[in-house]
Amino acid sequence: ETGVTQTPRHLVMGMTNKKSLKCEQHLGHNAMYWYKQSAKKPLELMFVYSLEERVENNSVPSRFSPECPNSSHLFLHLHTLQPEDSALYLCASSQETGWNYGYTFGSGTRLTVV
Amino acid sequence: SQQGEEDPQALSIQEGENATMNCSYKTSINNLQWYRQNSGRGLVHLILIRSNEREKHSGRLRVTLDTSKKSSSLLITASRAADTASYFCATDGGSKLTFGKGITLSVRP
Numbered sequence: 001e002t003g004v005t006q007t008p009r010h011l012v013m014g015m016t017n018k019k020s021l022k023c024e025q026h027l028g029h030n031a032m033y034w035y036k037q038s039a040k041k042p043l044e045l046m047f048v049y050s051l052e053e054r055v056e057n058n059s060v061p062s063r064f065s066p067e068c069p070n071s072s073h074l075f076l077h078l079h080t081l082q083p084e085d086s087a088l089y090l091c092a093s094s095q096e097t098g099w100n101y102g103y104t105f106g107s108g109t110r111l112t113v114v
Numbered sequence: 115s116q117q118g119e120e121d122p123q124a125l126s127i128q129e130g131e132n133a134t135m136n137c138s139y140k141t142s143i144n145n146l147q148w149y150r151q152n153s154g155r156g157l158v159h160l161i162l163i164r165s166n167e168r169e170k171h172s173g174r175l176r177v178t179l180d181t182s183k184k185s186s187s188l189l190i191t192a193s194r195a196a197d198t199a200s201y202f203c204a205t206d207g208g209s210k211l212t213f214g215k216g217i218t219l220s221v222r223p
Contacts, residue, residue, distance in 0.1 A: 002156065033210065042117060043157075043202070043213040056210060090156055102147055103211060105156030 003027040006091050006106035013081065014114055021076040021109045023091030029104070031097040032074040034066060037088040037108070049074060050097045081113045118146070118186075118203040118214040126220040133190040135217045137203030138183075146179055146186050147204045147211065157202060160188075195223045 004025045013019050025032065034046040048056035049068040063085075065077040074091055088108045094101040121136045137146065145164045149157040163170045163179045163186065170177045176189040190197055198221045204211040 002158070004156070006156075035213075040215070042215045045210050045212070048210055088154070092157075097210070098206075100145065102159035102162050103149075103157070104159065105149075107156045108154070110154070 002104050002106065004091060004093055004104050004106035006089075006109050008109060009107065010110045010112075012112045012114060013078070015081060015083075017081075018077070018079040020078065021089055021091075021111075023074040023076075023106055025072055025091075025093040025104070027093060027104060029093035029095050030071055031094045031101075032068060032071070033092045033094075033103065034074065034076055035090040035092065037090055038086075043090070046076075048097060055097060078111075081111075083113050086111055086113045117212045118205050120201070120203055120214045120217045122217060123215070124218045124220075126222065127193055129193060129195055129221055129223050131193055133193050133197070133219055133221070135188045135190075135201055135219070137186045137188070137214065139186075139203075139205050140184065142181070143205045145206050147206075148175075148177060148186075148188050149202045149204060149213075151200045151202065151216070153199075160201075190219075193219075193221045195221050197221050 007022045032049045036044045046060045047066045052068045067075040090108045091106045092103040094103045118137045118139045147162045148160045151157045174191045179186045200216040202213050202216045204213045
């Protein structure tokens, strides 16, 4: 266990479904991130939160909706996804945003959109 | 883009050999980080090297940074089968890290 827990580990959903991914960290970190990892592509940053405030939204389609109710929890709400959204979704945290800190990643949620 | 690019894309070596992986980037950085990812899992932070550092060690890992060439290398000495994984370099870009596509390392027992 890294201290960052993601649930569920696997998710299969239809294009009309609504589902949520959950991330929880017990490290006392103030920054949390969502990344998307697709085959043969670099990790794509989706969202950055610092102390529950969104500080970056990397041109992510509105069918992905993040929520950060407190500095320990991060959600990614999904609705009307497309098959190309199938990927490994990784949550990460760091002590602060900025360039001086390594990230701690969760094990990811493998999402398949059918 | 500050995205790092790793080289080679794939590397296969025998257990006990050394593995050298390279990363190049385009613009100036504050730090460069290396991560490992086992199949289907999250990334694990290995080492962070700051722009004013030239070399850093952690166990069997040795990382170098050449800011004049905008490149870094990760050396794993005396490799083990358990080192089989994908390795990523990441460069800082303000509030976030930007990752490359990764290097797939296979260590044959």
